[in-house]
Amino acid sequence: xxxxxxxxxxxxxxxxxxxxxxxxxxxxxxxxxxxxxTGADLVFAHNTGAGAATVTINSVADPYGRTGDIxxxxxxxxxxxxxxxxxxxxxxxxxxxxxxxASSTDVKFGVVKLPG
Numbered sequence: 001x002x003x004x005x006x007x008x009x010x011x012x013x014x015x016x017x018x019x020x021x022x023x024x025x026x027x028x029x030x031x032x033x034x035x036x037x038t039g040a041d042l043v044f045a046h047n048t049g050a051g052a053a054t055v056t057i058n059s060v061a062d063p064y065g066r067t068g069d070i071x072x073x074x075x076x077x078x079x080x081x082x083x084x085x086x087x088x089x090x091x092x093x094x095x096x097x098x099x100x101x102a103s104s105t106d107v108k109f110g111v112v113k114l115p116g
Contacts, residue, residue: 003099004028006035008111024110027055027102033109034097040114041098042084047075049106057083058099062090075107085114 007023024046027033035041047053057070068090075081091098100109 001031003032003034003097005097006033006109006111008035008041008113011112011114013115022110022112024108026105027107027109029102029104032099032101034093034099035111037086037088037092037096037098038113039088039092040085040116042082042112042114043086043098043100044110044112045075045081045083045102046108046110047077047079047104047106048108049104050077052076053102053104053107055081055083055102055107056100057086057091058093058101059090060093066090072103 006025009020009023012020045055052074054072054074059067059069061067086098
């Protein structure tokens with residue numbers, strides 16, 4: 001099955017007169033998730049469940065063969081976590097996406113593209 005693509009929110013610029021509503025979407029533990037890589041993305045995760053849940057973000061080898069997955073990062077019940085930004089080198093998969101997953105649909109993901 002194809003990964004579920006997450007909707008991205010553009011962060012307001014430095015001199016914005018208002019904020020931006022963050023789109024939060026339930027994780028897809030079966031098919032896993034992805035979002036289009038820009039090199040300037042943050043991932044927010046909120047565990048809305050009654051127990052701990054985990055988040056994994058998959059890296060790719062850089063030119064020196066190094067990887068650095070974020071593996072099974074535990075978020076307590078009701079907790080939040082933020083990850084990134086994710087530069088293309090080391091994170092962008094060959095299809096142009098960043099891959100991530102969660103252990104439960106209780107995890108809600110929000111992806112924010114930082115202004116340039």
